[in-house]
Amino acid sequence: MGSQKVIVIGGGAAGFFGAIAIAEANPNLRVTILEASQQVLAKVRISGGGRCNATHSCFDPVELIQNYPRGSKALRGAFTRFQPGDTVAWFEDRGVALKTEADGRMFPTTDDSATIVDCLQLAASNAGVRVKMGAAVTAVRQIASESPQFEVQLKNGEVMGCVRLLLATGSSPQGHRIAKSLGSKIEPTAPSLFTFNIPERKLTQLAGVSVPVAELKLTVPGPDPTDKKAQTKLQQNGPLLITHWGLSGPAVLKLSAWGARALKNSRYQAKLWVNWLPAHNLEDIQQQLSQGKQDAPRKQIINHRPFLFPQRLWEYWVHRAGISPETRWTELSKKSLMRLSQELHQGEYNVQGKGVFKDEFVTCGGVSLKTVNFKTMESKACPGLHFAGEVLDIDGVTGGFNFQSAWTTSWLAGQAIALAP
Numbered sequence: 138m139g140s141q142k143v144i145v146i147g148g149g150a151a152g153f154f155g156a157i158a159i160a161e162a163n164p165n166l167r168v169t170i171l172e173a174s175q176q177v178l179a180k181v182r183i184s185g186g187g188r189c190n191a192t193h194s195c196f197d198p199v200e201l202i203q204n205y206p207r208g209s210k211a212l213r214g215a216f217t218r219f220q221p222g223d224t225v226a227w228f229e230d231r232g233v234a235l236k237t238e239a240d241g242r243m244f245p246t247t248d249d250s251a252t253i254v255d256c257l258q259l260a261a262s263n264a265g266v267r268v269k270m271g272a273a274v275t276a277v278r279q280i281a282s283e284s285p286q287f288e289v290q291l292k293n294g295e296v297m298g299c300v301r302l303l304l305a306t307g308s309s310p311q312g313h314r315i316a317k318s319l320g321s322k323i324e325p326t327a328p329s330l331f332t333f334n335i336p337e338r339k340l341t342q343l344a345g346v347s348v349p350v351a352e353l354k355l356t357v358p359g360p361d362p363t364d365k366k367a368q369t370k371l372q373q374n375g376p377l378l379i380t381h382w383g384l385s386g387p388a389v390l391k392l393s394a395w396g397a398r399a400l401k402n403s404r405y406q407a408k409l410w411v412n413w414l415p416a417h418n419l420e421d422i423q424q425q426l427s428q429g430k431q432d433a434p435r436k437q438i439i440n441h442r443p444f445l446f447p448q449r450l451w452e453y454w455v456h457r458a459g460i461s462p463e464t465r466w467t468e469l470s471k472k473s474l475m476r477l478s479q480e481l482h483q484g485e486y487n488v489q490g491k492g493v494f495k496d497e498f499v500t501c502g503g504v505s506l507k508t509v510n511f512k513t514m515e516s517k518a519c520p521g522l523h524f525a526g527e528v529l530d531i532d533g534v535t536g537g538f539n540f541q542s543a544w545t546t547s548w549l550a551g552q553a554i555a556l557a558p
Contacts, residue, residue: 339456
């Protein structure tokens with residue numbers, strides 16, 4: 138390829154990582170990143186609450202792929218070539234150390250996403266990558282199929298030529314339009330990783346209260362609400378957070394990812410059951426509540442908690458079970474005790490809409506994986522066109538998995554483009 142040109146469309150994580158991989162593996166190539174906005178790596182800057190959850194400390198590809206509602210099968214081979222361990226080494230080689238937190242998420246030791254942003258920009262600069270901002274692409278045309286040649290049309294009227302093209306436009310509809318115009322099939326998009334809106338005032342007044350582990354079961358109706366066979370049923374365990382709009386936290390975000398398409402089709406109407414005490418079965422809970430009657434018979438029920446939970450949360454459950462806060466333990470009827478037990482073991486909530494997970498939006502859908510060669514990330518329909526990151530129909534649960542798929546696919550694409558004849 139000599140000193141021929143390569144264009145990367147998209148100045149996000151995948152675009153930069155891919156451009157760096159190309160330029161470092163083949164310094165003779167002239168690599169240009171085209172970014173539509175006036176700021177590159179915007180999503181990296183805000184990820185992880187501004188700390189950048191760069192990857193996850195899961196180094197076994199078989200285990201790693203379990204965290205991808207879409208793309209797991211295609212990623213298995215890809216992760217044998219570039220996985221979280223390689224990501225850690227890549228950043229360490231460039232002076233950025235990553236640390237592992239208790240839940241497996243990995244962040245720069247500086248706890249500052251700017252560390253990752255600066256590293257990527259410096260690596261790109263050192264490799265000779267040109268970055269052009271405010272360069273919105275309106276169309277791409279393939280002008281020679283045997284020896285891949287592309288014309289990239291910019292919004293300002295400029296036309297740029299290249300022999301290889303890396304499409305790393307994230308979930309941008311324009312990126313999907315470009316891919317489709319070059320022969321790719323596009324899977325319908327849907328939001329992933331979002332919170333559940335539960336318009337229950339007594340619940341949302343507890344915003345900020347969390348529990349370390351809860352068991353959640355979600356039932357999403359099909360087109361015919363009476364058809365139980367058409368329902369989507371999902372289950373997740375993990376930390377749970379009450380918000381001003383309903384429920385969030387890792388357990389909810391995982392449910393939203395796995396149920397992304399079904400929830401979109403149901404217009405985000407679903408039934409959610411919460412087991413606030415997953416370490417106990419219903420009988421255990423009943424026994425502990427009965428023990429409360431023996432231990433503090435004269436105390437008001439809200440002033441004696443048989444379980445270690447925030448006081449406000451306990452008062453909420455008592456209210457939800459229809460029990461007056463002035464009720465003393467000795468006055469608690471068997472029926473009320475059963476209702477309270479059920480509330481703790483399987484409280485029922487109506488999901489009526491979705492919120493967002495901070496600014497870390499993720500979308501499922503995009504370029505169909507069946508149309509991509511995962512050894513090279515090259516389009517099967519358009520030779521010379523490669524894909525990386527969220528433009529593909531790949532999405533992971535929260536915890537650094539979406540960045541890892543971006544690093545992996547862009548690295549693979551970069552190696553293939555750099556070594557192409």
